[in-house]
C-alpha cells in the first residue's frame with residue numbers, strides 16, 4: 001500500500017513539474033533586427049526563434065510550440 005502511494009506521489013510530481021518542458025534553451029540575440037524595433041532571439045539548443053521587444057530576453061524553451 002505504501003508502495004502504491006509512493007508511486008502516486010512520484011506520478012503527481014512528474015505531472016506538476018513537467019520536466020520535458022524544462023529544456024534549457026541557450027538564447028542568442030540575433031544580429032538581425034526586425035523592422036518594428038524588436039530583437040530576434042535564436043535558441044542554440046533547439047533552434048526556436050522568437051522576437052521580443054528590446055531589453056527583454058526569452059526565458060522558456062519554445063521547442064514544440066509554433
Ligand SMILES: [Zn+2]
Pocket residue numbers: 023024025026043044045046047048061062063
Ligand atoms: Zn530551445
